[in-house]
Amino acid sequence: MRAVVFSRYGDESVLELSERPVPTPAAGEVLVRVRAAGVNPLDWKFREGAVGTDRPFPLALGWDVAGEVVATSAADGPAVGDEVYGMLPLPHGGAYQEFAVLPASALAPKPVGLSFAQAAAVPLAALTAWQSLDAAHVVPGQRVLVHAGAGGVGHFAVQLAKARGAHVTATASPRNLDFLRRLGVDEPVDRTSDGLHAIEPVHAVIDTIGGRTQQESWRLLRAGGALITLPEAIDEAYRVPGVQGQRVIVAPDGKALHSIGALIDNGLVHVEVQDVLPLHKAADAHRTSKNGQVRGKLVITL
Incomplete structure (x- = not known):
């Protein structure tokens, strides 16, 4: 699969688009074909080394995903073919890639009124x-x-x-x-x-x-x-x-995303997406996010 990773801390130039193995879901996890990934200030702070991790390089990026379930090892939760959105647990990213593994408990049905790009702007x-x-x-x-x-x-x-x-x-x-x-x-x-x-x-x-x-x-x-x-x-x-x-440090919560999704579908919450960029322009998304002038969210599509 295609994935954006980095092999050392630094500015946007350390980001690289590479081929990586498709992850395998462990017990209680779900494999999602990522259609879009949200961009957050956390992403470039992690790339710069401000967020600690015990994993070796290369490191994956991103915590917001929206896509389709392609495999599951969870007894409960979404089924294969379901359209979902959710947040990966901190601090290890893995959203800027074509497939991502998340706990089933971190996922919720994608709000029906949102595109994948809009849904990816929501979770974190x-x-x-x-x-x-x-x-x-x-x-x-x-x-x-x-x-x-x-x-x-x-x-x-x-x-x-x-x-x-x-x-x-x-x-x-x-x-x-x-x-x-x-x-x-x-x-x-x-x-x-x-x-x-x-x-x-x-x-x-x-x-x-x-x-x-x-x-x-x-x-x-x-x-x-x-x-x-x-x-x-x-x-x-x-x-x-x-x-x-x-x-407050955010944590994944599929039940809360169910409630937030209902508010979105009932017209009580609007999702603002300033721009949508392709995966190979992740560095541009980081630059825009860091300048602090984003209204709503930036999103990467796959």
Whole structure:
């Protein structure tokens, strides 16, 4: 099978398109013919060496897949011929290739209204958003702030928070404020302004950026609220008493993907795909992702 791998850490030039053996599913696993693979910032961070692994080079890439089941060694789960989508377990990738092995429990039926490319944009980002809202215990009527609401995780977080009945504030660049409104955001805020100073204190912050954004988010929370950060651990120097602070690291969850898929098929969650590139242009996808100007997701097709 064709696969994008890398044999040393580095920039996009280390990516290589090679022929690799088709993997064999172990007990409880499913072999999927990959039709599309999602691209996430995690992918290029892994390529640069920022994500640890105990596996030898060459290393495979990617965690989001959408495709068709071609073999299964699982007693339960999808059957051969089913169209599915899911996320490979961290930290070992394997989505940028023509066949991928995943635990049956990590897969769910592909939403019927989505193409394979659209479905591949969902798993890692939407599960991150879902699990972040769970960690913050978001319930109807609460106020939620999502930083970078037009990004991969962000655009799912704002919609899933709305689906839970929350009042949603989200930050974005000026060019994406109308996009946030179309997603249902109640208070879009220009991230280049000081507009967050004027918002009512929130019950939860979903921080997809880290650094100064995390540090400044504490003051935006009401007592008993929750700061959920994704790219880095909580900076204890800025922690505020009476407010929960937690880092969420996404995990595969086929049951949650079932629920997310139902929201998508019912029109409550929109999947934004900025661009779709062929497998041999994986390096271009990494460059675009790293520049931080992606609305929604990038996808690689096979």
